[in-house]
Amino acid sequence: MIAIKASIGTEPYRIEIKSPTGNVVIADEPVEKGGQDKGFSPKELLASALAACTCATLRMYANRKLWDLEQVNVAVELNEEAGKTTFTRKLQLTGKLDEEQRARLLTIANACPVHKILTNPIAIETILI
Missing domain, CATH: 2.20.25 (N-terminal domain of TfIIb)
Structure with missing residues (x-):
């Protein structure tokens, strides 16, 4: 927690x-x-959480695999329209990576903890104290 x-x-x-x-x-x-x-506005903080988590997750994974990942840049756009919220995440990976490694890092990005939270059912309980 x-x-x-x-x-x-x-x-x-x-x-x-x-x-x-x-x-x-x-x-x-x-x-x-x-x-x-x-x-940051609250919505910017939400998008920032996804960007930061993605960066950290990719760095940890590449380090563990000893891959030559020099830099990770993540841009996240949060768009709300017609009752739907969409996060668009753009990844820029710099380093000597082959296509298989790049594809694996894309899969890993989709498994970062914040991504999992945002794509699973969410319940918000509010308690007045």
């Missing part, structure tokens, strides 16, 4: 998010939505 805490005071839409290990991230809304654009 991961327990994230977030809080907002009176400053318009500045949200402080804390991890169990003490790391802090600031989220905010863009100026056009009344925020100050001092951090």
